[in-house]
Amino acid sequence: MLGLNLTKEKIFQLAYESERVIHGTPSGIDPAISTYGGVVLYRRNEGVRPLQVKTDIPIVVGETGFERSTGDMVAKVRKLRDTYPSLIDPIIRIGGLIVKEALHALEEGDLKVLGDLMNIDHGLLSAVGVSSCTIEKLVYMARQAGALGAKLTGAGGGGCIIALTEKDNIWKVKKAMQNAGWKAFAASRAREGVRIESNYT
Structure with missing residues (x-):
């Protein structure tokens, strides 16, 4: 992406920060699931854990x-x-x-x-x-x-x-x-x- 070779973790972090600009108090689940796909367990203080379902x-x-x-x-x-x-x-x-x-x-x-x-x-x-x-x-x-x-x-x-x-x-x-x-x-x-x-x- 733009030649930056961003990891999914970095893409998620950038998306989350962008969402914070929009409404201030996002949970982070939207950028988490959009970035990683599939089924994930997400907690703001623990990050994203992809699940094998x-x-x-x-x-x-x-x-x-x-x-x-x-x-x-x-x-x-x-x-x-x-x-x-x-x-x-x-x-x-x-x-x-x-x-x-x-x-x-x-x-x-x-x-x-x-x-x-x-x-x-x-x-x-x-x-x-x-x-x-x-x-x-x-x-x-x-x-x-x-x-x-x-x-x-x-x-x-x-x-x-x-x-x-x-x-x-x-x-x-x-x-x-x-x-x-x-x-x-x-x-x-x-x-x-x-x-x-x-x-x-």
């Missing part, structure tokens, strides 16, 4: 049609935590436990457990105030159509939801959201991540 992970994405400010959502949760630390801190710790259980489910290829964990995680995110009426409608619509699990993604407040489903149920989950007037599409993981398609140097 052999099982297909069929996902349907539903769009709320509403934009939201990541900074506003982060500030909202921070204010709630400052007001009720004895209640919110345990929720955050449970979120960490869910990540550990989800990692194990991915390694075992257990989509049923992964879906259950997504549902639990969504409940926690809703509890700290980053869901919305539209998000809840999409989440429950996906579940009623047979999704194994569904949750908001990103900062919440708007944006998208993701629904985990079995392969033969992708169409039903997608059509349930589309028939109700929302945009939805099936997604699959990109195994490669960032790459150079043309080199003009």
Whole structure:
């Protein structure tokens, strides 16, 4: 890229710093997954850990049609935590436990457990105030159509939801959201991540 021969680690660092300029408090997961591709475990203080997951992970994405400010959502949760630390801190710790259980489910290829964990995680995110009426409608619509699990993604407040489903149920989950007037599409993981398609140097 530009003849610089950048490693993926360096590309991720540059992308993360660029994202910080845009909204100040990024998690880093977007540049991490875009750079490395596949399935990754990412923690801001630990970096990126690519995972070897052999099982297909069929996902349907539903769009709320509403934009939201990541900074506003982060500030909202921070204010709630400052007001009720004895209640919110345990929720955050449970979120960490869910990540550990989800990692194990991915390694075992257990989509049923992964879906259950997504549902639990969504409940926690809703509890700290980053869901919305539209998000809840999409989440429950996906579940009623047979999704194994569904949750908001990103900062919440708007944006998208993701629904985990079995392969033969992708169409039903997608059509349930589309028939109700929302945009939805099936997604699959990109195994490669960032790459150079043309080199003009």
